[in-house]
Amino acid sequence: MDQVPEILREVAEQAIIPRFRALSGGDVSEKSPGELVTVADREAEALIAPRLRALLDVPVVGEEASSDAPGLRAALHDTAWLVDPLDGTSNFIAGIPDFAVMAALVRNGRTVAGWILRPMLDGARLTGWRMYAAELGGGAWRDGERLWREPARPPLSGAALTRFFDPQARARLTAAQVHFRRLTPGAKCAGVDYPRVVDGEQDFVLFHRTLPWDHAPGTLLVSEAGGMAARPGGAAYRPAEESVGLLAAADAASWKRVAALVF
Structure with missing residues (x-):
């Protein structure tokens, strides 16, 4: 649980943040009709996947790898890592800071741990991170502090x-x-x-x-x-x-x- 956030943060600093509001025309392509991908998506996933396997040697089901090989998703019936190297790609391309780096661990078909890393940006300048993490039966956390959502009151x-x-x-x-x-x-x-x-x-x-x-x-x-x-x-x-x-x-x-x- 403690090592995954550092992996996501280091890869984001290396492959994603330097390209925010700095993409060139050749950095963006269409992987399927209406679905865009950037060099940041692909490079980040290629860096995250082997580091997760070094923690736990099970298949890594990444968004970009699965786009090329849909059969990878069969591993999710058992035990596997899940990786979304750049969630909110269209926002990233548009220069909107609403994007995230995400990972999860699946065991026996159930999500048992998950991480969502949000960069905090001032323009294109990184000012910090916000990390959300959850463990099945172990609670939810934001930047190391326990999260508990109080019930909502209508109208919602x-x-x-x-x-x-x-x-x-x-x-x-x-x-x-x-x-x-x-x-x-x-x-x-x-x-x-x-x-x-x-x-x-x-x-x-x-x-x-x-x-x-x-x-x-x-x-x-x-x-x-x-x-x-x-x-x-x-x-x-x-x-x-x-x-x-x-x-x-x-x-x-x-x-x-x-x-x-x-x-």
Whole structure:
């Protein structure tokens, strides 16, 4: 638990931060229709993966490696590392500091540890870091201090990344908006939106697409901080499960209240 944050921080300082607001045209490419990747994503993952395997020699399921070899995700049914080397790539490309570096450890198909590293930036100058960590049954932490999210009070405020919503999901969300105090598109970065729930900045976050590297760290963080993160039917999130729909909320009552409106 103590060594992973240092790995993420060192790699971010080496491969990601120097390129923030300094990308050239050749540093950005399209890995699939509408999905962009940068040299920072690829280099960071290539540096993180072997260092995690040196801690625990199990497969590393990285976002970029899995893009080239989807079969890697089969390891998530057993024991594996998960790596999102640069969550919020579109924000990074646009010069918006809402991005994160994330990792998780999966055992027997369950997320047992997760880390979300957020750089603190003043312009393009790094001023510090914010590290979120969670361990199954061991709690959630922000910069070494224990996190506990108090239950939310209605009307609730939240975020929904609607980019991947189907028409039915969009219609349900549109009808539900009148019941919320505030509903935003979110940060377009799971590594920002999950911490906003545990920090009390929003009461819930709703996703449609649920790729494992995006959601394994954040769902564990919310759950270990006293919240609830689950599929539409209430089942816990499992990284190997290929399904749609995921809601994380400050507490179980808030989760049920929002789920009844949007699912």
